[in-house]
Amino acid sequence: MTEMSGADMVVQALVDLGVDTVFGYPGGAVLPIYDALFNHPTIQHVLVRHEQAATHAAEGYARSTGKPGVVLVTSGPGATNAVTGITDALLDSIPMVVLTGQVSTALIGTDAFQECDTVGITRHCTKHNYLVMDPDRLGPILHEAFHIATHGRPGPVVIDIPKNVQVATGEYVVPEKIQHKSYRPQVEPDADAISQAIDMIAAAERPIFYTGGGVINAGPDASAALRQLVSLTGAPITSTLMGLGAFPADDPKWLGMLGMHGTYESNMAMNRADLIIAVGARFDDRVTGRLDAFAPEAKKIHIDIDRSSINKIVPVDLAIVGDAGRALDALIAAWADKGHRARDLGEWWRRVDGWRATRCLDFPEKKDAGADIMPQRAVKALFDATRGRDPIITTEVGQHQMWAAQHFGFSAPNRWLTSGGLGTMGYGFPAAVGAQIAHPNRLVICIAGEASLQMNIQEMGTVSQYRLPVKIFILNNEWMGMVRQWQELTYESRYSNSYSDSLPDFVKLAAAYGWTGLRIDTLGELEDGIKTMIETPGPVIVDCRVAKLANCFPMIPSGAAHTDMILQPSDVTGTMDDEAKALV
Amino acid sequence: MKIKTEAGERHVLAITVDNEAGVLAKITGLFTARGYNIESLTVADISSDHALSRITIVTNGPPPVIDQIIAQLDRLVPVHRVIDLADGGAHVEREIALVKVAGTGDKRIEALRMADVFRAKVVDTTLTSFIFEITGNSDKVDRFIALMRECGLVEVGRTGVVAIGRGSEAL
Ligand SMILES: Cc1ncc(C[n+]2csc(CCOP(=O)(O)OP(=O)(O)O)c2C)c(N)n1
Numbered sequence: 001m002t003e004m005s006g007a008d009m010v011v012q013a014l015v016d017l018g019v020d021t022v023f024g025y026p027g028g029a030v031l032p033i034y035d036a037l038f039n040h041p042t043i044q045h046v047l048v049r050h051e052q053a054a055t056h057a058a059e060g061y062a063r064s065t066g067k068p069g070v071v072l073v074t075s076g077p078g079a080t081n082a083v084t085g086i087t088d089a090l091l092d093s094i095p096m097v098v099l100t101g102q103v104s105t106a107l108i109g110t111d112a113f114q115e116c117d118t119v120g121i122t123r124h125c126t127k128h129n130y131l132v133m134d135p136d137r138l139g140p141i142l143h144e145a146f147h148i149a150t151h152g153r154p155g156p157v158v159i160d161i162p163k164n165v166q167v168a169t170g171e172y173v174v175p176e177k178i179q180h181k182s183y184r185p186q187v188e189p190d191a192d193a194i195s196q197a198i199d200m201i202a203a204a205e206r207p208i209f210y211t212g213g214g215v216i217n218a219g220p221d222a223s224a225a226l227r228q229l230v231s232l233t234g235a236p237i238t239s240t241l242m243g244l245g246a247f248p249a250d251d252p253k254w255l256g257m258l259g260m261h262g263t264y265e266s267n268m269a270m271n272r273a274d275l276i277i278a279v280g281a282r283f284d285d286r287v288t289g290r291l292d293a294f295a296p297e298a299k300k301i302h303i304d305i306d307r308s309s310i311n312k313i314v315p316v317d318l319a320i321v322g323d324a325g326r327a328l329d330a331l332i333a334a335w336a337d338k339g340h341r342a343r344d345l346g347e348w349w350r351r352v353d354g355w356r357a358t359r360c361l362d363f364p365e366k367k368d369a370g371a372d373i374m375p376q377r378a379v380k381a382l383f384d385a386t387r388g389r390d391p392i393i394t395t396e397v398g399q400h401q402m403w404a405a406q407h408f409g410f411s412a413p414n415r416w417l418t419s420g421g422l423g424t425m426g427y428g429f430p431a432a433v434g435a436q437i438a439h440p441n442r443l444v445i446c447i448a449g450e451a452s453l454q455m456n457i458q459e460m461g462t463v464s465q466y467r468l469p470v471k472i473f474i475l476n477n478e479w480m481g482m483v484r485q486w487q488e489l490t491y492e493s494r495y496s497n498s499y500s501d502s503l504p505d506f507v508k509l510a511a512a513y514g515w516t517g518l519r520i521d522t523l524g525e526l527e528d529g530i531k532t533m534i535e536t537p538g539p540v541i542v543d544c545r546v547a548k549l550a551n552c553f554p555m556i557p558s559g560a561a562h563t564d565m566i567l568q569p570s571d572v573t574g575t576m577d578d579e580a581k582a583l584v
Numbered sequence: 585m586k587i588k589t590e591a592g593e594r595h596v597l598a599i600t601v602d603n604e605a606g607v608l609a610k611i612t613g614l615f616t617a618r619g620y621n622i623e624s625l626t627v628a629d630i631s632s633d634h635a636l637s638r639i640t641i642v643t644n645g646p647p648p649v650i651d652q653i654i655a656q657l658d659r660l661v662p663v664h665r666v667i668d669l670a671d672g673g674a675h676v677e678r679e680i681a682l683v684k685v686a687g688t689g690d691k692r693i694e695a696l697r698m699a700d701v702f703r704a705k706v707v708d709t710t711l712t713s714f715i716f717e718i719t720g721n722s723d724k725v726d727r728f729i730a731l732m733r734e735c736g737l738v739e740v741g742r743t744g745v746v747a748i749g750r751g752s753e754a755l
């Protein structure tokens with residue numbers, strides 16, 4: 001045990017916890033920590049241009065590596081700017097530790113300069129938070145915070161550190177083993193429940209796996225176990241937006257994403273299944289559609305690390321609380337132990353194939369070189385051009401996000417970074433920055449909408465400063481397309497404030513930041529444009545002009561059942577009753 | 585379009601938590617953020633080293649909502665244990681009210697007589713007022729207060745419910 005300043009303890013704890021990267025922005029209340037980080041030999045500090053971007057970059061880092069993302073910001077505006085990203089991490093279960101500076105303890109509560117009640121503001125958008133009033137507590141709290149952020153259902157933890165606590169000296173104590181007094185999430189699944197589950201799976205005639213971000217959070221081994229279990233049982237599999245990549249998209253058992261913009265086959269299969277095996281997914285309203293019509297014929301098994309997710313929205317028949325990976329391993333073992341054999345699911349697959357035959361992701365397009373580019377085509381071309389390069393894809397929020405989810409095939413976890421729960425425009429570009437910092441040699445592409453991108457576009461400076469070869473591929477439809485689509489479907493095409501007016505010239509903007517800028521206008525230019533983007537070293541922004549009024553289908557209108565999908569524009573009526581309008 | 589609400593049942597939850605700053609805000613905030621009801625809430629530190637507090641919350645909701653409330657409380661980091669006292673069979677509930685009644689003559693005499701029936705104690709008196717202390721379950725306290733309205737009630741302070749399961753088992 002050694003006597004050192006609070007700021008030195010913070011940095012020492014980060015080193016001891018294996019942190020190599022901190023995303024942050026300095027200010028008065030964190031200057032001692034910034035001084036302790038000055039020229040640090042092992043911790044790289046990435047200076048963002050806005051604290052919100054620091055949090056999303058940390059999420060990108062975390063989602064692409066499986067390690068917690070770390071953020072350092074100052075008090076007051078630094079902390080409040082971080083709140084969106086903290087909330088985003090809470091909703092998508094991303095492990096993150098955010099260190100915020102605070103005014104000195106004697107000034108707390110006096111409306112001091114740059115004071116805000118950070119623990120109060122973040123109390124309900126963190127998994128846990130701390131205000132550290134004594135430097136001796138810094139060591140134990142930092143270690144505990146990382147434990148909480150990464151164990152059980154991952155999430156963001158805020159540590160608010162008054163400036164005098166950073167300056168004062170104390171003893172840096174490393175707790176021997178973190179055994180939290182009260183926080184002991186159950187990771188090991190109950191053996192009886194596993195045994196019941198595997199019998200239900202073996203007996204089902206129309207089973208389907210419905211998986212989510214929990215499988216990604218459980219690590220690559222969980223994805224491997226999922227593949228094995230699916231192959232043992234021969235059942236079809238679908239996943240949420242957050243779960244993409246856990247199961248390879250080119251496997252014949254993969255039905256595509258489910259839910260509001262999911263495929264017809266996955267939603268129909270959910271509706272007609274006799275058994276749903278939910279793994280690390282939480283029956284979100286975007287997934288279930290109208291609840292009283294959700295999977296009426298199915299028994300449901302729900303595997304989740306968070307007991308409060310179980311029976312929250314959909315009552316289930318069998319609950320298994322535990323880590324998704326452990327539960328999948330246990331199911332595989334039980335399958336073998338009991339000598340189960342895959343049933344003949346031929347009849348079920350014939351029905352699934354019937355739904356597949358609608359080819360719900362097809363879209364109308366003209367094929368001549370001068371034609372407008374359909375946004376779906378742009379995503380498919382990007383996918384084709386990057387095959388074999390194992391790219392990391394991030395997205396902003398809107399139609400482009402859904403098109404990316406529908407048309408970009410992922411075959412491994414941790415390659416798909418998107419804001420699912422909070423749906424935060426402005427997430428994708430900084431998340432790409434975080435992913436690129438973690439994987440300097442990988443191809444990292446942000447598929448962006450022109451509106452979302454502008455929410456954190458200042459990060460172009462960060463990319464230039466750290467010489468990151470991030471690629472931004474804008475599906476530029478000159479509209480907040482998703483808003484426009486809803487206005488078209490629900491408000492008789494009254495396009496209130498959804499036009500992306502006064503857009504910057506993205507190519508010139510690229511030049512201003514020292515990036516390469518490209519513009520793609522027509523179908524004939526698409527392939528070459530993408531090729532140039534990939535082959536150009538350094539950061540590239542591609543302003544890909546796409547058909548302006550394309551809508552994202554299939555779609556389950558809000559308040560409708562899985563079976564009431566809109567498959568094409570001609571199914572659209574253009575109005576909706578108040579009941580449906582009230583649902584987002 | 586009308587917004588619908590669901591009928592519920594009353595539950596008494598006993599929650600043991602770390603006695604640390606912000607824990608009460610975390611718990612009450614969870615109730616407001618998720619739209620759960622709080623009918624009453626009491627809290628006090630219960631361990632010799634002041635490390636633990638016990639919070640008793642009386643809430644109201646349909647059974648699935650009560651299950652959700654318990655699961656949501658249970659996953660908060662400073663929460664050690666959540667017990668639904670309705671689950672474990674019989675339990676005892678008490679609350680205390682201090683009831684101030686002002687008046688002279690018949691009303692004053694009637695108030696005193698009622699207090700006697702309810703076994704309320706007189707804890708302060710002036711020539712024109714009484715303060716009664718009444719202990720019991722919430723129903724009894726409610727009834728006493730209702731009667732006092734007729735006898736010159738001027739002020740009431742109530743603690744809210746504390747509750748504990750019957751028998752030798754501990755929470
Ligand atoms: C921070 C934030 N504000 C508002 C919204 C609501 N919203 C969802 S999608 C969208 C439009 C996005 O437009 P763009 O980025 O151009 O994507 P497109 O839908 O056109 O592909 C808006 C405003 C949001 N998700 N996030």
Ligand SMILES: [Mg+2]
Nearest residue numbers: 449450479481
């Ligand atoms: Mg757009």
